[in-house]
Every structure is written in structure tokens, then in C-alpha cells.
């Protein structure tokens with residue numbers, strides 16, 4: 001590969017990180033919930049797709065109309081049963097509860113589906129690619145990566161429109177600004193937050209499906225994807241969706257460029273970048289709201 | 295006729311501190327009651343307990359004869375009880391118009407809508423696309439009142455409208471009160487400025503360390519009696 005190719009691949013891979021991270025960004029930005037199980041929920045999405053597509057004999061893409069609503073419902077149920085209560089239990093409770101959830105999911109997956117690495121069959125999409133010439137060098141791009149990147153853009157754009165333009169989005173932003181006052185003007189917070197949690201888990205599942213198509217996964221794959229997703233959210237600025245896209249792309253770029261140097265340094269390079277950002281600009285590139293001056 | 299809002303020996307605590315102790319109120323339609331009292335007397339806690347944000351330790355809140363003591367605030371708004379909280383508490387990242395629109399979320403039918411609020415506060419229509427955090431204190435207070443009005447409450451609770459505002463802005467703010475009353479809303483307001491409260495209220499309640507020390511139409515008290523009840527000088531205690 002070459003440097004131009006690495007940059008393009010980095011951006012495309014970064015799209016996936018953004019997709020994996022946007023649900024985390026959403027739940028943190030809106031309800032101050034740090035969901036440690038977010039990566040495991042993504043892996044659950046991959047397993048659910050695997051099980052459904054083999055049970056129904058359908059290609060991966062055709063199971064999405066089932067997988068996404070199921071994931072949404074799981075998110076709603078998790079909020080109603082766990083997250084909502086945890087959020088009322090002080091700052092540490094959500095971290096502990098979702099950590100417990102993460103451990104539980106991993107062990108249930110091992111018990112039910114074994115620890116063998118799996119992957120999702122993306123069909124023709126997986127093998128096909130397109131060759132483009134840029135800056136005098138020829139790059140081969142896989143359609144799957146391109147599809148993943150475009151999906152991430154569509155999801156982030158859709159979320160942005162939902163929050164900025166709809167009356168539901170207005171309630172979400174108001175509640176995130178000031179929960180008590182939102183209640184004082186008649187907002188029922190539980191259904192609003194449950195919907196947000198549902199959306200977050202659905203985006204995680206979608207990221208899990210792309211993970212399954214581009215790489216192998218096992219019950220413990222959620223941990224590493226959570227760390228990268230978390231870093232993307234922090235680098236981009238907590239709670240800002242476009243910041244999360246930028247954070248994801250930054251991570252993808254650093255990873256691919258480090259791989260040009262030596263593949264074994266990719267993970268380390270991302271963590272070093274994260275460390276550097278925390279040291280220099282702890283609020284991230286695009287914090288959702290600038291620290292109050294007044 | 296049953297009172298629009300009735301509070302029966304309401305008691306509310308902050309942890310082990312008793313902030314409101316056995317307070318009772320009765321507001322008939324169209325009345326303006328003012329709760330006065332020094333810093334920390336329990337005025338805000340009383341209003342928050344009536345609005346449902348602060349669960350009371352004991353006592354009852356009746357809205358139009360219905361017991362709403364156990365209802366969450368969002369249900370009370372739908373039933374016609376709205377609080378304009380101390381310090382305005384606008385949704386800072388939302389525009390003026392969006393703040394008002396959130397207020398219409400569970401609006402009851404009635405005279406108030408965005409247009410009427412823009413008519414009430416002349417400057418607001420042209421600046422409706424501005425973010426709330428960029429407004430001055432008085433402008434924010436107006437938006438906070440508008441946000442509560444568009445729900446068409448029967449009872450409006452106002453917590454320290456004058457907090458941090460210049461005397462002229464406070465006068466303008468209170469000048470809108472007759473317009474609200476003309477539309478049939480009943481008002482319970484908290485005010486630290488006693489002369490202001492005495493001017494607008496049909497009845498005043500003075501709180502001292504969570505207890506009512508004086509209550510009645512303002513005309514029946516001398517300034518000295520009110521002052522004694524306000525500072526707890528003891529002379530007017532029964």
C-alpha cells in the first residue's frame with residue numbers, strides 16, 4: 001500500500017469507528033450515561049445477524065429490517081429495566097451497572113454460542129472492489145468499506161436531522177439541557193430517554209454487522225471496539241455527533257498511517273493519540289457546549 | 295366554589311433539614327397570592343413541592359379539588375399547574391421559539407399560544423431564532439414566563455421574577471401581570487421584595503424558617519407587623 005491509499009482507507013475505516021461510537025456519544029451527550037456494554041451490544045448485533053441469517057437462510061443485508069428493530073427494542077428495555085434506575089443512583093451506578101451488563105453479555109455469548117471466532121458472509125460485496133487513481137497512485141477500495149462509510153454518514157446525518165429538526169429532537173435537547181425543568185414544562189423523561197437508548201443500541205448493532213462482515217468477531221470483541229469508540233467520542237468532543245465522526249476518522253487515519261510504518265504499532269498509535277488529545281485539548285475538538293464563561 | 299389550588303399542611307425536607315413546615319394555602323380563581331420571606335425561608339422549596347419536583351414529607355396538594363400530591367410534575371402541568379422556576383432555567387442551547395415550543399408539549403386548550411406570547415412581549419417575535427443563552431436576564435425571565443403560559447395553566451407559580459433584574463425591568467415584568475389575570479390564570483408568586491409583593495397580591499403569606507408567621511390581605515397589616523413576621527422579631531406571634 002501507499003500513503004495516499006492509507007489516508008483513504010483510514011477515512012473509510014474511521015467511518016466505522018464513528019458508527020460504533022455515535023450511540024455512545026448520544027447516550028453520554030443526552031443522558032450522561034457512559035455505557036460500558038456498548039461494544040458488547042455491537043457484538044450482540046453481529047451474533048443476532050448471524051443467527052437470524054442462518055436460521056432464515058437469508059443474506060446478511062436482508063436480516064437488517066429484523067435486526068435493527070430488535071436492537072431498538074432491546075435498548076428501550078435496557079433503559080426501562082436498568083439504565084433509568086442506574087442514572088438516579090449517583091455518578092458511579094451507571095458505570096457499575098453497565099460494566100456488569102458487559103460481563104454478563106460476554107459470558108452468555110460464550111455459553112450459548114462458544115468462543116470460536118465467527119464472521120458474517122457479506123456475499124459479493126466482500127470481494128468486489130473499485131480501483132481509483134488519485135495523486136498518481138492506484139488505490140483499491142473495497143465496496144464493503146465504502147458501504148460502511150456511507151452508512152455511517154447516513155446514520156450520523158439522520159441523527160442530526162432527528163435532533164435538530166423534529167419535535168422529538170427538541171424534547172431530547174431540552175431534557176439534556178435541564179432535566180428538572182423539562183419535567184416542569186411537561187416532558188415525560190422516561191420515554192424520551194428510552195427512545196434514545198433504543199436508537200443507540202440499534203446503531204451499535206449496525207456497527208456490529210459491519211464489523212462481522214469486515215473482520216472476525218468473538219464474544220470478547222466488544223471490549224476493544226468499546227475502547228476505540230470511547231476514544232473516538234472523547235477525541236471528537238463529548239456529546240457532539242460531528243465531533244464523533246471527526247474522532248472516528250482521526251483514529252482510522254492514525255491506525256492506517258501507523259500500519260504503513262509497522263502493523264504491530266497500530267493500536268499503540270491510537271492510544272498515544274488519545275493520550276495526546278487528552279493532554280492538550282481534554283474537551284475534544286468539538287465539545288457539545290463550550291465551557292461556560294459567564 | 296372549590297379553590298383552584300389548595301395546600302394542606304405541607305411539610306418538605308432537604309435531608310434532615312425541615313425546609314417547609316405545615317404550610318397551608320387556599321387560592322380561589324383569579325387571586326394573586328405572594329409568599330414572602332428572607333433567604334432560606336423555604337419559599338422555593340414550597341413552590342417546588344407544589345409543582346411536584348420536590349416530594350413532600352407530608353401534606354396534600356389539591357388542584358381544582360383533585361389530589362395531585364403523588365403526581366409527577368409533568369402530570370401536574372397537563373392538569374393546569376405550571377412553575378416558572380427560580381433563576382429562569384431556560385433551555386440554554388435552544389432558541390427562544392424552541393423554548394416556547396417545548397412549553398406547548400402538553401398544552402391544554404386555552405387563550406395562550408406563541409403568537410399571544412409574542413404580542414405580550416413585543417421584542418420577542420423578532421428575536422425568536424436567537425439562542426436563549428444570549429438573552430439578558432430580563433429577556434430570559436420573559437421567555438420563562440411565556441414557556442409556562444403556552445401550556446395554558448390554571449395556576450401559575452412564579453419564583454422570584456425580580457431576581458437579579460434592574461428595578462425598571464422588574465416594573466415591566468409586573469406590568470404584564472394584569473394581562474395574565476385578565477385571561478383567567480391564578481397566580482402564586484414568591485417575592486423577596488416586600489413592597490412589590492404588597493402592591494400586587496390579594497393575600498400575602500410570610501414564611502420564616504419554613505413556618506407561616508403571617509397571612510392575610512396586605513391591607514390589614516402595618517409595615518411593622520410584616521417586618522416583624524419577616525425577620526421573626528416575635529412581637530406578632532399569636
Ligand SMILES: Nc1ncnc2c1ncn2[C@@H]1O[C@H](COP(=O)(O)OP(=O)(O)OP(=O)(O)O)[C@@H](O)[C@H]1O
Pocket residue numbers: 308309311313331332333334335336337338339340380486
Ligand atoms: N437542594 C438542597 N439541598 C439541601 N438543602 C437545601 C436545598 N435547597 C434548599 N435547601 C435549604 O432549604 C432551606 C430553604 O431553601 P429555599 O431555597 O426553599 O429557600 P428560599 O426561601 O427560596 O430562599 P431564597 O430567597 O434564597 O431563594 C434553606 O435552609 C436551604 O439552605
Ligand SMILES: [Mg+2]
Pocket residue numbers: 337338339380454
Ligand atoms: Mg428561593
